[in-house]
Amino acid sequence: MCLAVPGKILEIEDRDGNRVGKVQFGxxxxxxxxxxxxxxxxxxxxxxxxxxxxSRVDAExxxxxxxxxxxxxxxxxxxGGEAERTS
Amino acid sequence: xxxxxxxxxAWACPAxxxxxxxxxxxxxxxxxxxxxxIRDLFLPAFDNPVLARLDDQAIVSINGQRLAFTTDSFVxxxxxxxxxxxxxxxxxxxxxxxxxxxxxxxxxxVAFILEEGLPMQTxxxxxxxxxxxxxxxxxEVVTGDTxxxxxxxxxxxFLNTSGLGVVPEGVExxxxxxxxGDRVLLSGSIGEHGIAILxxxxxxxxxxxxxxxxxxxxxxxxxMLAASKSIRCLRDPTRGGLSSALNEIAAxxxxxIEIDERAIPVREDVKGACELLGLDPLYVANxxxxxxxxxPEAAETVLEAMRRHPLGKDAALIGTxxxxxPRMVTMxxxxxxxxxxxxxxxxxxxxxx
Amino acid sequence: xxxxxxxxxxxxxxxxxxxxxxxxxxxWTLMEICGGQTxxxxxxxxxxxxxxxxxxxxxxxxxVCVTPLEMVDKAIEIASRPGVTFVSYGDMLRVPGSRSxxxxxxxxxxxxxxxxxxxxxxxxxxxxxxxxxxxxxxxFETTAPANAMAVWQAHKEGLQNFSMLVSHVLVPxxxxxxxxxxxNQVQGxxxxxxxxxxxxxxxxxxxxxxxxxxxxxxxxxPTDLLEAVYMLVSQLEEGRAEVENQxxxxxxxxxxxxxxxxxxxxxxxxxxKWRGIxxxxxxxxxxxxxxxxxxxxxxxxxxGVAAEEPAECISAQVLQGLKKPTDCSAFAVRCTPENPLxxxxxxxxxxCAAYYHYRRHSLPGEQSHGRAATPN
Numbered sequence: 001m002c003l004a005v006p007g008k009i010l011e012i013e014d015r016d017g018n019r020v021g022k023v024q025f026g027x028x029x030x031x032x033x034x035x036x037x038x039x040x041x042x043x044x045x046x047x048x049x050x051x052x053x054x055s056r057v058d059a060e061x062x063x064x065x066x067x068x069x070x071x072x073x074x075x076x077x078x079x080g081g082e083a084e085r086t087s
Numbered sequence: 088x089x090x091x092x093x094x095x096x097a098w099a100c101p102a103x104x105x106x107x108x109x110x111x112x113x114x115x116x117x118x119x120x121x122x123x124x125i126r127d128l129f130l131p132a133f134d135n136p137v138l139a140r141l142d143d144q145a146i147v148s149i150n151g152q153r154l155a156f157t158t159d160s161f162v163x164x165x166x167x168x169x170x171x172x173x174x175x176x177x178x179x180x181x182x183x184x185x186x187x188x189x190x191x192x193x194x195x196x197v198a199f200i201l202e203e204g205l206p207m208q209t210x211x212x213x214x215x216x217x218x219x220x221x222x223x224x225x226x227e228v229v230t231g232d233t234x235x236x237x238x239x240x241x242x243x244x245f246l247n248t249s250g251l252g253v254v255p256e257g258v259e260x261x262x263x264x265x266x267x268g269d270r271v272l273l274s275g276s277i278g279e280h281g282i283a284i285l286x287x288x289x290x291x292x293x294x295x296x297x298x299x300x301x302x303x304x305x306x307x308x309x310x311m312l313a314a315s316k317s318i319r320c321l322r323d324p325t326r327g328g329l330s331s332a333l334n335e336i337a338a339x340x341x342x343x344i345e346i347d348e349r350a351i352p353v354r355e356d357v358k359g360a361c362e363l364l365g366l367d368p369l370y371v372a373n374x375x376x377x378x379x380x381x382x383p384e385a386a387e388t389v390l391e392a393m394r395r396h397p398l399g400k401d402a403a404l405i406g407t408x409x410x411x412x413p414r415m416v417t418m419x420x421x422x423x424x425x426x427x428x429x430x431x432x433x434x435x436x437x438x439x440x
Numbered sequence: 441x442x443x444x445x446x447x448x449x450x451x452x453x454x455x456x457x458x459x460x461x462x463x464x465x466x467x468w469t470l471m472e473i474c475g476g477q478t479x480x481x482x483x484x485x486x487x488x489x490x491x492x493x494x495x496x497x498x499x500x501x502x503x504v505c506v507t508p509l510e511m512v513d514k515a516i517e518i519a520s521r522p523g524v525t526f527v528s529y530g531d532m533l534r535v536p537g538s539r540s541x542x543x544x545x546x547x548x549x550x551x552x553x554x555x556x557x558x559x560x561x562x563x564x565x566x567x568x569x570x571x572x573x574x575x576x577x578x579x580f581e582t583t584a585p586a587n588a589m590a591v592w593q594a595h596k597e598g599l600q601n602f603s604m605l606v607s608h609v610l611v612p613x614x615x616x617x618x619x620x621x622x623x624n625q626v627q628g629x630x631x632x633x634x635x636x637x638x639x640x641x642x643x644x645x646x647x648x649x650x651x652x653x654x655x656x657x658x659x660x661x662p663t664d665l666l667e668a669v670y671m672l673v674s675q676l677e678e679g680r681a682e683v684e685n686q687x688x689x690x691x692x693x694x695x696x697x698x699x700x701x702x703x704x705x706x707x708x709x710x711x712x713k714w715r716g717i718x719x720x721x722x723x724x725x726x727x728x729x730x731x732x733x734x735x736x737x738x739x740x741x742x743x744g745v746a747a748e749e750p751a752e753c754i755s756a757q758v759l760q761g762l763k764k765p766t767d768c769s770a771f772a773v774r775c776t777p778e779n780p781l782x783x784x785x786x787x788x789x790x791x792c793a794a795y796y797h798y799r800r801h802s803l804p805g806e807q808s809h810g811r812a813a814t815p816n
């Protein structure tokens with residue numbers, strides 16, 4: 001269900017009482033409603049579903065968890081290597 | 088099966104619908120519904136060996152001269168889009184259908200179906216674009232027709248173009264010639280035409296606007312044919328995208344095709360638009376790309392010839408023809424495993440989920 | 441693209457798969473709830489990378505699939521009326537009602553349109569005061585705030601020619617129903633990351649405690665899903681049953697508060713019928729009485745007639761994870777995306793359609809190597 005895509009906020013404006021942002025996805029930008037992410041600022045990434053941002057991507061958490069994932073990967077390569085040598 | 092004891096056990100599917108008694112939009116999408124329509128209605132009606140080849144053009148012999156003949160209708164909306172318009176699209180589309188048969192395009196017909204009330208200025212613009220495209224390709228519009236339908240019965244302007252060309256001696260391109268072991272070449276990045284059109288309808292903006300790749304491919308084809316005699320078959324992946332073109336070839340030749348997702352060029356902006364709308368670039372239309380199936384030993388030569396041509400500078404080797412899984416296209420995904428690349432049933436719809 | 445490409449890294453994917461294989465000692469059956477996750481698994485062939493002990497089954501998380509037949513019939517009835525512009529998300533147009541679908545309504549002259557966002561429907565109503573614009577509001581919790589905003593906006597502008605046919609469903613009651621079934625085989629759940637982005641995951645803690653089942657909130661990219669599988673396997677192997685969050689970059693414990701507030705302003709929880717299954721208590725959303733003027737069912741007094749579903753389809757078992765789509769005798773024979781017997785074959789998110797598009801081949805080598813679509 002629920003396709004949501006990460007995009008970067010380029011600029012934010014108030015349009016008829018709505019918080020509307022220009023959000024970039026790869027090389028594409030689209031107008032996105034930012035009413036649900038009052039904390040998001042230009043430069044932030046948001047997850048966008050049917051034209052609405054539903055969360056601000058937590059850059060620190062993303063970085064931390066990705067580094068963890070990579071560390072697991074490197075560990076696995078070492079372990080995998082050992083397993084191969086011992087087998 | 089045990090008696091349903093719990094409401095969720097009774098979960099069942101909805102009733103099937105009878106085969107459609109009306110034409111649906113999907114019948115014109117270039118996917119499975121189109122293929123069914125051709126197979127079940129048109130082929131039996133016009134049964135003949137030339138038509139039965141089902142290539143993009145018919146090759147007929149008259150007094151020893153082989154002629155390529157094709158026709159195509161254009162119902163694009165909007166009429167003017169980044170990178171082209173309905174006029175140039177009609178010329179290039181028809182020229183490309185001839186070129187895929189290895190033919191040198193010579194003559195075109197153009198039929199206009201106009202909706203009452205269409206601004207004359209629009210018609211002038213389209214006509215000027217048609218003329219310019221034809222002169223740039225070196226074909227002449229030698230016959231035509233005009234019809235006007237009542238307001239509401241058309242969508243501004245439709246075009247039909249037919250094209251005639253000659254096939255040089257020794258050139259024989261057809262899906263029927265494809266063999267296991269052959270290589271699959273693609274002339275450049277996919278999805279630009281479809282996304283350029285969709286962007287206008289969906290209000291997508293681009294850093295640098297995605298332009299339709301609409302272009303005449305006959306000179307690219309000529310330089311490929313000059314480089315090698317071992318080109319088996321050419322297809323331009325228009326409606327239904329790359330997946331439909333490859334599935335058609337696999338079906339006609341009774342072979343399997345395996346492609347590598349990482350080898351298929353897709354521009355970053357096209358990728359972004361596809362992610363956003365939940366579309367797969369493999370199913371998005373192109374108007375200036377071709378797929379070539381070539382003998383394995385000629386692959387490198389043909390690829391180099393393609394890359395020397397401006398319309399083939401991003402050409403890539405994307406796969407191999409196989410004996411395994413005949414009539415089926417498979418793809419090694421970016422993360423490793425292999426999956427089927429199916430032909431689309433109808434139009435690809437933006438999805439929310 | 442940032443936050444997408446790095447989670448599709450082949451090396452990371454392979455190493456995660458190897459770690460899962462290293463961690464697992466016994467067979468486990470896991471379910472991803474969300475159709476978007478099913479799509480990723482099939483699209484990238486992730487299930488092929490998993491060790492044979494892990495059985496992934498696919499949950500009911502496709503809003504298009506579970507929208508009740510009566511509601512589709514109502515949509516078709518309303519869309520067929522003169523003066524109505526009927527607006528919907530793309531996939532919904534193909535879903536069969538008892539006699540027709542929205543594509544056929546369009547073919548017969550109805551004004552049926554596809555939009556990407558519900559706000560486009562409001563815009564259409566604003567521009568075309570001579571038409572009554574009806575938006576088909578389907579979806580899970582992820583989509584509800586956006587749809588609520590469309591109603592709120594129409595209300596704010598005092599639009600008289602806009603209404604909404606609401607068929608919203610909620611995830612936790614469906615998981616509860618699965619867990620309460622005596623046939624349940626699912627031992628761990630990947631909870632839907634975007635639903636939890638909106639709602640948080642407090643509700644899942646109660647389910648996890650009550651049924652002693654591990655639940656991991658998972659994302660939608662290949663490494664997200666494999667990491668979620670790894671976390672579930674770790675819990676199961678260690679005998680834990682907790683709620684964990686894999687999708688930390690998007691999901692917070694409390695969810696999205698402003699979105700929840702607007703949802704609560706506009707919608708209220710109600711009993712909701714799910715396609716084929718019947719009514720699940722407290723499993724849906726409907727418009728609150730204050731917004732009754734925007735309720736298409738009220739505006740049009742449309743009455744759906746209950747319709748029979750065919751016996752041949754086994755989607756009950758598929759959606760509970762008891763059977764794979766390929767176990768169905770009609771699969772790919774009488775039931776295809778062009779002529780679907782059942783909703784899971786209709787939407788690109790449906791488990792059956794995902795199998796059909798990506799796995800129909802059962803690659804010759806695959807079965808002989810014991811890696812068929814049904815690893816059990």
